[in-house]
Amino acid sequence: MIDAGLGPRFEAALRDAGAPLTAAKLKRLLVEDGAAEAAVDRAWTAFRKLAAFHPHITRPSRVTYAWSPDPVTPSEALARLGKLLATTSRDRAAARDALVAIVHSGLSAAAAPSDEGRFQGTRLRQARLDGMLAVADLAGEVEEMAYNSGDPDLIVERLQTRVEALAVQQHGRCGEEVPFDPQRHTGVGSVPRQGGPVTVVRPGYTWRDESGETVVLQRVQVAEA
Amino acid sequence: MGRHSHPSVGLDFGTTTALIARRRAADPVEILPIGNPRSWLPSLVGRRDGRLVVGENAENLLPEEILRSVKRAITFDQRTLPLGAGDDRIEVSREDVIAAILHEISTRAGARGLPLTGQRDLRVGCPATWRRDQRQLLTDLVVAQTGVDDVNLMEEPVAAGLAWIAGGDVRPEEINGRVLVFDMGGGTLDVAVLDVVGGRPPSVRVLTSTGIPEAGDALDDAIAADLTTELVACGLDLDRLRKPDNAHAEILRQARAVKRDLSVKDSAPIAFRRAAFGSQRVTPIRYTRERLEEAFAPQLERAATKVWDALRLARLTHVRGGSTSDIMRTPTDELARDVRYVVLAGGMSRIPVVRRRLREMLPDAEFFDGAGVPADEAVVAGLTDESGVDAVNLYRPSFDVTLHWGDDGALPLFEAYSPLFEMFQLTRMSEPNFTRVAGRRDGLPQQRQGELRVTTPAGDPVDVIRFDRSGGQAVLDRVPVPFGFHDVLFRMYCDGRIVLTDGAGHSQQLRVGPWPAIHGRNSKPEQVAHVPEPRVYHPFNRS
Ligand SMILES: Nc1ncnc2c1ncn2[C@@H]1O[C@H](COP(=O)(O)OP(=O)(O)OP(=O)(O)O)[C@@H](O)[C@H]1O
Ligand SMILES: [Mg+2]
Numbered sequence: 001m002i003d004a005g006l007g008p009r010f011e012a013a014l015r016d017a018g019a020p021l022t023a024a025k026l027k028r029l030l031v032e033d034g035a036a037e038a039a040v041d042r043a044w045t046a047f048r049k050l051a052a053f054h055p056h057i058t059r060p061s062r063v064t065y066a067w068s069p070d071p072v073t074p075s076e077a078l079a080r081l082g083k084l085l086a087t088t089s090r091d092r093a094a095a096r097d098a099l100v101a102i103v104h105s106g107l108s109a110a111a112a113p114s115d116e117g118r119f120q121g122t123r124l125r126q127a128r129l130d131g132m133l134a135v136a137d138l139a140g141e142v143e144e145m146a147y148n149s150g151d152p153d154l155i156v157e158r159l160q161t162r163v164e165a166l167a168v169q170q171h172g173r174c175g176e177e178v179p180f181d182p183q184r185h186t187g188v189g190s191v192p193r194q195g196g197p198v199t200v201v202r203p204g205y206t207w208r209d210e211s212g213e214t215v216v217l218q219r220v221q222v223a224e225a
Numbered sequence: 226m227g228r229h230s231h232p233s234v235g236l237d238f239g240t241t242t243a244l245i246a247r248r249r250a251a252d253p254v255e256i257l258p259i260g261n262p263r264s265w266l267p268s269l270v271g272r273r274d275g276r277l278v279v280g281e282n283a284e285n286l287l288p289e290e291i292l293r294s295v296k297r298a299i300t301f302d303q304r305t306l307p308l309g310a311g312d313d314r315i316e317v318s319r320e321d322v323i324a325a326i327l328h329e330i331s332t333r334a335g336a337r338g339l340p341l342t343g344q345r346d347l348r349v350g351c352p353a354t355w356r357r358d359q360r361q362l363l364t365d366l367v368v369a370q371t372g373v374d375d376v377n378l379m380e381e382p383v384a385a386g387l388a389w390i391a392g393g394d395v396r397p398e399e400i401n402g403r404v405l406v407f408d409m410g411g412g413t414l415d416v417a418v419l420d421v422v423g424g425r426p427p428s429v430r431v432l433t434s435t436g437i438p439e440a441g442d443a444l445d446d447a448i449a450a451d452l453t454t455e456l457v458a459c460g461l462d463l464d465r466l467r468k469p470d471n472a473h474a475e476i477l478r479q480a481r482a483v484k485r486d487l488s489v490k491d492s493a494p495i496a497f498r499r500a501a502f503g504s505q506r507v508t509p510i511r512y513t514r515e516r517l518e519e520a521f522a523p524q525l526e527r528a529a530t531k532v533w534d535a536l537r538l539a540r541l542t543h544v545r546g547g548s549t550s551d552i553m554r555t556p557t558d559e560l561a562r563d564v565r566y567v568v569l570a571g572g573m574s575r576i577p578v579v580r581r582r583l584r585e586m587l588p589d590a591e592f593f594d595g596a597g598v599p600a601d602e603a604v605v606a607g608l609t610d611e612s613g614v615d616a617v618n619l620y621r622p623s624f625d626v627t628l629h630w631g632d633d634g635a636l637p638l639f640e641a642y643s644p645l646f647e648m649f650q651l652t653r654m655s656e657p658n659f660t661r662v663a664g665r666r667d668g669l670p671q672q673r674q675g676e677l678r679v680t681t682p683a684g685d686p687v688d689v690i691r692f693d694r695s696g697g698q699a700v701l702d703r704v705p706v707p708f709g710f711h712d713v714l715f716r717m718y719c720d721g722r723i724v725l726t727d728g729a730g731h732s733q734q735l736r737v738g739p740w741p742a743i744h745g746r747n748s749k750p751e752q753v754a755h756v757p758e759p760r761v762y763h764p765f766n767r768s
Contacts, residue, residue, distance in 0.1 A: 119247075119257060119338030126258035133262055149496035149509045157494055164489040210599070 006035060006043035007050070011067075014057065020064035023048070053084045053095045055102060071098075074106020134166050167208045172200040172220045186219040198222035231345040235608025236330065236367070237381070238349065240296045240412025241441065241572075243268050243326065244602065245334050248609035254388075256602060259333045265601075266330060269293055270322045272308050277322065279329040288474040293442075295322050297412050299359050300352065300438050310470075320366060327370035341371040348608045350381040352413045353434035353621070357641045357682060380434050382406040382417035383616050384607030385570035385596060390427060391612045392597030395566070398423045402565030403432070403539065405532070405590070407583060408604065409573035411441040414528050418539035418564075419616065431618040432539035435644070437531055439524060441484075441573045447520040448480035448512075449473070452495070455510055467503045475501035487514045488575045518578045525582055532586065534648050536560040541646070541657045542620050542719045549651050557586070564590045570603035617740075619719050620644055624687050624737065626723075628663065628706060628713065630675030636667050638715045641682045645719050657719060664712035669728070671710060676703040677725065679737055688738030689723075704735060 013029045014021060021029075023044065030040045051057045055071040072080065081099040084092060113121065141162060145155045160170060171184065177199055178185075180192040184204065192198050204220030232249040242265040245257045258264035261281050271283030271291045283291050289310040298306055298319035305316035331341045341347060349367055351360050360378050367376050386406040390397060404419040415436040422428045453476055457463065466472050479495050486493035492513040499507065518525075537560065540552045567583060567590045574580070574595075584592065596603040626639040638661045645659040663669055679687040679702075686702040693699070706713060709728030716724045721740030726732045 115338040115340065117338065118336075119255075122258050122337040123255065126264050129258075129262050130264070144498070145496050148499055149494075151509070154494045154496060154509060158486075161486045161490045161493055165485060 006030060006040060007047050009033070009035070010043070010047045011054075011056075014065055015067040017067070020060045020066040022063050023065070026065065049087075050092065050095060053080045053092065053099065055080070055095070055098045071102050074103050077102035077106070134162075138162055163205070168217065169206045169208070171204040171206065172222075173203060174200055176200045177225055178222070180222060184220055185222045188221050188223045190224055192222070192224045197225040199225045233346045233348060233609045233611055234339065234341065234344050235384075235605045236341075236347065236349045237384075237605035237608060238296060238323075238326070238330075238363070239268060239410055239601075239604075240294045241268055241410065242266070242601065243330055244605040245330065245339065246602070246605040246609050247339060248611050250611060254598065254602075254606040254609050256605070257334060257337060257339050259330055259337065261333075266326070266333070268295060268326060270295060270325055277317070277325045279325050288470050292317075292322055294412050295319065295326070297438065297442075298322070299355070299362055300413065302359075320362075323363075323366050324370055327366055331371045341373060344371070344373050345375070346377075347371065347373045347375070348377045348379055350384055350604050350608055351378050352436055352438075353380040353382055353415050353417060354413075354436045354438075356643065357625075360642060361682070379608055380415070380417065380431075380618070380621075381410075381413075381604045382408045382415040382434055382436070382570070383419070383431055383618070384605075384610070385603040386417060386419045386568055386607065387429070387610040387612070387614055387616060388570075388598065388603045388607030389566075389568040389593055389596035390421065390429065390614065391607075391610050394593050394597060396423075397425055397427045397612070400427055400566070403563050404566045404568060405535070405564045405587070406568045406570065407532070407574060407579075408570040409440045409528070409579065410571040410601070411573075413438050414440045414531065414573075415571075416531055416535045418535050420539075420543060426613040429614050429616040430543070431616050431620060432542040433535050433620040433644075434618060435531065435535050435538065435620075437527060439527065440571070443524055444484060444521055444573070445477060445480050447524065448484055448517060449477045451516065451520045452476050452480055452483075452510070452512065455512075456497075456507060459508055459510065461502070461505060461507060465503075465505065468501075471501045483512050484517065484576070487512070487517050488577060490514070514577070521576075521578065525578065528579075529582060529586060532583070533557055533560060536563055537648065537651075538620065538646075539563065541651070549654055549657055553651055561587045562589060566590060567592045568596055568603070569594055570596065570600050572601045574600050618642075622717070622737070622740075624679050624681055626677065626679050626715065626717070628669070628675050628677055628715075629703075630670060630673070630708070634668065634670070634675065636663055636669065638663065638677070639717060645717065659717045661715045662712050663715070669713060670708050671728065672708055674705055674707040677706050677715075677735075678703050690736045690738060692734045692736070700738065704733075707731070 009030055010026060013026055027040050027044055031037050051065060055077060056068055058066050058068050060066050071077070077099045081096065081103060084096055084099065138159060141158055142155055145158055163170060172178065177197055179195045180198045182194060185198065188201055199222060200220055201223050202221040205217040207215045207217050209215060230250065232247050235246045237244045243259070244265045245259050246254050247257060248254045256264055260266045266280045267284060269280060269283040269291055271278050271286040273286060290308065292306050292308060295306065303319060305318050306322060308315055308317050334341050347367070349363065351363055364376050364378055368374055385408050386404055389404070390400060400421045400423045402421065404421055406417040406419065408415040413436050415434070417434040418432045420430045420432050456476070463469065475498050479497060483493050483495055492511055494509050494511050496509040497507045537552055537555070540555070540563065541549065564587050567587060569580065569592065580592070594600060596606060598606045621642045621644055623641050625637060625641045628636045628638055639659060646654065646657045651657060665671065679689050681687060688700050688702055689704055691699045691701055691704060704725070706725065707727045707729050709730070711726070711728050711730045713728055714726040721736050723735040723737065724732060725735060
């Protein structure tokens, strides 16, 4: 990415070192590798400025340079990019583009949820949708039956069937007289005594979930007969 | 299976509904909703403005513009399907139609967080009775639409059985005995008999997997016919209908709905849509469970016969003493005692009379509903099974046996997934087997020699063990077969033995390498002695 002369060799030496290096040590590595000392010195001046923007180079301390296999974070990339744009130097297009790409990827990752997020989001939404679907189905059923038959008994019967198909159990029927059972009944108005005669004013409903557990959705509402 | 291994993804492309599920290692199965708004995609294709639309987008088209149950086009080898009416009628290829559904599934799964492209472990269900080429057709279409190149097909009832085993109703160590899986969906009834020996993972052998292409759709039609009769009795004049198709579609729609209603109630009212019958007034009618059961009775009897067949076949696959004719004569109440567990799967198994009939047939068995998940999710849950069970199908071996000669002579002797034998042949066999006779009429030369090769459907060689007369064994991947004046006779038994008589009249005894050890009668290779003349000829899968 830094393509002038010895620049790539500084990059390579730092990457291969696997540990932070001082500038002196880094230069010595290139000289030992056969480069002319004066050329190394000149190249280093240029490389040192670029290192501040390099997406893989960090400064563990004031005097050392290190290579990180992962590029800098999107926010660090944005900071470096700002500094890079503020300089007037030429030949830094490659570093700029690399940083822009990192910033972009960071932004799109933040905007779009991960696959896993969407997977779980879809499942949660479906759980709620299933409930809404059941409501919409019942509502539509009532409207349609009212129009096509107009017979309230038929409508009630159809509703009971659809409710039962949802593993929802109805308890009691309106107008039915039963002995009061505080476990299952809720008194409307005055509270009857246990076993006393009451009339169902609204049926109760329970739901059996997939594991077979019964959940009380609504208790049977009763009034003293 | 490690925590970081790839999740398994199941695709149940059903006749009426398609589902997708995922499982990571030992986690519970997770259904990915691919429908809109339901969690499953209706397996429908329709035509709108000259283009194919899928699922819910096809639901509200005119009846003649909708293709339902397109999976049946594979089952029944229909290459094209009619769409539209009158001058607008066209034939569409079944590949295009199924590809459209699979494409939609793949697109939706991707948009909802489970891109199928790039999955390493995609498993797809298929009916047990599908032949090799039918399985290949679906596999190819799935590969083309998802970009996944390693797709595994699993038989639907076997998947449902695995879902039950892993579902925890009975601890896997304690399951011992035969499991009957009864999967009645929209298009097919699939029945499988599994032999399970408890453990972690349990050992599972598929003793038989069979079925009939008659299920929910057929019952819907029967109820619709019954409702039509009833409406006519109440004064409906079919000849005066301006749009008979609309009336029929409405009756069928009500038939589908009342079938479900009668799974929970003894009787249900039907109020037909007035608009569907033009100017004729149609009064509400009452349909009862009793009447449904009457309309269903012939179909249910065929299903029951299939169950008895399956239990007989299972006895034959894993012979535990007794001759074929004994097994054919075994009374049903004795067959019933073979079954320890019954697993009900498929939407149609919610019908009370289905359960009742099965319970009457199998009074000692324990019944389980839908493998710990709703009945119509059992197959997709089993497809993602990660419990490490390797269910070997003894009745439909999953390899091809081919005779090769010269530069390019080849004759298939056995095609993967064919049943080894069918009920109707058994009266003529003392020990059930698959027999194929090949000779000059099949293009076989009469001199020199050829070789027999066993391969997986993907073309990988499978080892064959050859036993010689002195009791020695050799492992070969090609078995030399001298030709001569005699026909070549190939016989394969359900314990993996092959007896091959070559053109010179000499017999050799072979065994397919990966065949699981079976204990019981005839499980050990014997000295090749007298090989009787074949009486049953290759009857399978002729197109
Ligand atoms: N509660 C119910 N009572 C009766 N029938 C039902 C019920 N629920 C679903 N069905 C029927 O079950 C069938 C669909 O079952 P399922 O989803 O298991 O089939 P499929 O997988 O699409 O088809 P196949 O397995 O044959 O390819 C339909 O005929 C549907 O009408
Ligand atoms: Mg199915």
